[in-house]
Amino acid sequence: MSSVGRDGEQGLGRLMAAVGAVRIPNEVRAVVQAEPHDPVPAQLWRARWAEVIELLLITEVNDSVVAMPITLEDHHADARTLVLAPGQSSLAVTLVVWTDLAHRVPMCVLDRQIGTVAVDVSRPGWEAAAIAGGAQCAGDPVSAADSRHQVRARLQDAMDAFVEAAWAPSGTGDLARLLAAASLSPQRLIDALGVTPQRALALRRGQAAVSDVEAAALAPLLGITEEAVLAANAPPPAGLVAHMSKPHRRAQVMRLARKRGVSEYRARLAATYGVNAQAARQTGQSHEPAWEERIDRYFQVTLED
Secondary structure, three states: OOOOOOOOHHHHHHHHHHHHOOOHHHHHHHHHOOOOOOOOOOOOEEEEEOOOEEEEEEEEEEEOEEEEEEOOOOOOOOOOEEEHHHHHEEEOOOEEEEEOOEEEEEEEEEEEEEEEEOOOOOOOOHHHHHHOOOOOHHHHHOOOOOOOOOHHHHHHHHHHHHHOOOOOOOOOOOOOHHHHHHOOOOHHHHHHHHHHHHHHHHHOOOOOOOOOHHHHHHHHHHOOOOHHHHHHHOOOOOOHHOOOOOOOHHHHHHHHHHOOOOOOOHHHHHHHHHHHHHHHHHOOOOOOOOHHHHHHHHHHHHOOO
């Protein structure tokens, strides 16, 4: 995952400049400036992963989303695209929907909602309904050198990158071995980390994961980096990973990354293991914690201190 930078904001800036060539509806301003929420069909989102930034139309939502890329330049449209009229989206500009490039992508690539379309894209045959409402199909490229081939290839590459996007660490589970090799007894862990005897023993036995704060304290004692300490944890629970992949959590992760001056990936990793460690201390491992509440509390403390 790329480090914190201005690429994402520049990508959104280009979109807003294009929309601004006509006008920027108040609805668009409000949506772009609002905190992200869970996506729903018919929404337009900016997707971002590493250096790849594209705009997507969401057509289906569950643990992941089905989405297709959109562009604003209707002269790039071909026979496999659908060109929505300005009145068919909140952006109030022509939108080219690359319907045949629809893919199921993970929730973690969604960055910010930028609008909606006035078409029920969740229904089969929605393209025909859109055409009846003013959308159009474009013609085929006229030659092998037509620039529309390059645009399509770029969008396909982007969708491939989104499909493969993943951030959750696999985790080696080597923490207990590392602590034993460094002769870090439960008592030394109590002294170094300020934890209870029960937690120190659980860490020493590899039955608990260290948080980002604990990893920072252990790194010099183990002679490795904080990232390596975190990587020695067992993989985080699937439920926690799913919640941490949601768009509104990404916005919080980005604020944490800016605050600490670290990459988005490192901030997300720190938050994930911080939440997991806190949940384990408070609830044990016997049942699934209330992840949303735990994550809310973590960011409330880390972003406001």
